Amino acid sequence: MKIGIVGGTGDIGEGMALRLSPVFDVIVGSREKEKAESTCRLGTETLKNRGKSCSLTGVSNQEAVDGADIVVLAIPFKHLAGTLEGLHGFENKIVISPVNPMEKRDHFTFVPPVEGSAALMVKRLLPPTARICSAFNTIAANKWKALDEDLTYSVPVCGDDAEAKRQVMDIVNRISRLQAFDAGPLAASSMVEALTPLLLNIARYNKMRDVGIQFR
Amino acid sequence: MKIGIVGGTGDIGEGMALRLSPVFDVIVGSREKEKAESTCRLGTETLKNRGKSCSLTGVSNQEAVDGADIVVLAIPFKHLAGTLEGLHGFENKIVISPVNPMEKRDHFTFVPPVEGSAALMVKRLLPPTARICSAFNTIAANKWKALDEDLTYSVPVCGDDAEAKRQVMDIVNRISRLQAFDAGPLAASSMVEALTPLLLNIARYNKMRDVGIQFR
Numbered sequence: 001m002k003i004g005i006v007g008g009t010g011d012i013g014e015g016m017a018l019r020l021s022p023v024f025d026v027i028v029g030s031r032e033k034e035k036a037e038s039t040c041r042l043g044t045e046t047l048k049n050r051g052k053s054c055s056l057t058g059v060s061n062q063e064a065v066d067g068a069d070i071v072v073l074a075i076p077f078k079h080l081a082g083t084l085e086g087l088h089g090f091e092n093k094i095v096i097s098p099v100n101p102m103e104k105r106d107h108f109t110f111v112p113p114v115e116g117s118a119a120l121m122v123k124r125l126l127p128p129t130a131r132i133c134s135a136f137n138t139i140a141a142n143k144w145k146a147l148d149e150d151l152t153y154s155v156p157v158c159g160d161d162a163e164a165k166r167q168v169m170d171i172v173n174r175i176s177r178l179q180a181f182d183a184g185p186l187a188a189s190s191m192v193e194a195l196t197p198l199l200l201n202i203a204r205y206n207k208m209r210d211v212g213i214q215f216r
Numbered sequence: 217m218k219i220g221i222v223g224g225t226g227d228i229g230e231g232m233a234l235r236l237s238p239v240f241d242v243i244v245g246s247r248e249k250e251k252a253e254s255t256c257r258l259g260t261e262t263l264k265n266r267g268k269s270c271s272l273t274g275v276s277n278q279e280a281v282d283g284a285d286i287v288v289l290a291i292p293f294k295h296l297a298g299t300l301e302g303l304h305g306f307e308n309k310i311v312i313s314p315v316n317p318m319e320k321r322d323h324f325t326f327v328p329p330v331e332g333s334a335a336l337m338v339k340r341l342l343p344p345t346a347r348i349c350s351a352f353n354t355i356a357a358n359k360w361k362a363l364d365e366d367l368t369y370s371v372p373v374c375g376d377d378a379e380a381k382r383q384v385m386d387i388v389n390r391i392s393r394l395q396a397f398d399a400g401p402l403a404a405s406s407m408v409e410a411l412t413p414l415l416l417n418i419a420r421y422n423k424m425r426d427v428g429i430q431f432r
Contacts, residue, residue: 107400110407182421184323191326191414198407202431205398215418215428
């Protein structure tokens with residue numbers, strides 16, 4: 001199974017590639033293919049130094065969509081619509097949105113688009129056969145990259161396609177000690193996306209770093 | 217310090233009274249004073265059978281406001297505005313809102329009032345000197361009542377009055393193994409209130425009971 005990371009040279013995407021590529025075939029996309037290639041060289045080196053082999057290939061964002069069975073949209077919300085409008089070929093693919101529409105004002109606030117959530121905006125922008133799930137919303141970039149640390153977090157997963165959701169939950173459960181939870185249909189994603197600004201506020205007001213969440 | 221629970225004979229209020237009254241003086245309010253009195257008799261008995269003494273008095277909702285330093289609004293969202301409009305005397309009191317505006321449609325959804333959150337609606341309805349905090353939003357009634365179980369959850373607390381928030385966090389930290397986290401100003405309450413329908417969805421779709429949350 002090939003996982004393509006669109007925006008894979010950003011902070012989150014790069015961290016995800018490091019965690020996913022020892023387990024799955026990962027193709028890292030970027031607007032600049034050279035950047036993706038260099039990210040993958042460095043990532044492969046980093047993992048090799050820890051005695052881990054990986055499957056990590058740098059490509060363009062479009063090639064990351066074309067070559068993957070499952071596409072992760074590791075894009076900041078402000079670039080989400082623009083990036084998706086420049087890409088095609090999402091038909092029948094599983095598409096994971098970890099995107100959180102939020103703004104930092106006095107504090108971090110969930111500021112959803114008119115659709116109600118980033119996930120529902122993705123649904124509007126992609127072809128109807130794209131099988132969209134939200135997942136990985138609350139895992140901070142620093143946590144993805146801290147390869148010496150286990151990821152002991154809960155990951156809520158939303159989606160309308162039961163089989164796609166099952167596959168995404170399986171992927172989640174194979175990464176470090178992440179634990180996937182079915183959080184309902186795609187329309188329930190707003191409550192998942194609102195978690196991230198809440199966690200950022202909690203980190204800020206309690207002088208903590210990279211707060212995560214566990215359901216229990 | 218006296219804690220008054222408005223709506224203290226409901227499921228949540230009753231459970232809170234059982235957990236709070238061994239530590240603080242608790243006055244339980246109800247629309248029907250007799251109901252509050254009987255709830256308190258039963259509660260005192262329940263605690264006594266476990267070798268715990270408590271301070272638990274049943275009164276009317278108005279007396280619960282008048283007699284308390286800190287008032288907890290243990291009211292379902294649909295009755296919140298109506299109940300507050302029938303009460304007075306909130307000036308300078310610390311008021312805790314654990315209220316979550318949500319609806320069960322296909323799944324549980326956060327449905328905030330025009331103010332943006334139940335906490336901000338409380339702020340609009342109460343006098344400007346009321347010191348409003350949101351807290352305890354995500355602790356399920358069954359958990360409050362399961363006296364044999366430790367409450368090992370995180371509790372986000374929002375508020376604009378730093379001293380009031382500090383006092384509320386101290387109360388949280390004295391109940392079982394709850395741990396309070398400063399989640400920012402009152403305007404950040406919407407993200408806390410949205411957690412509860414998310415947790416209800418997770419319970420439902422993963423066949424769990426009374427899911428809680430830990431930040432870490």
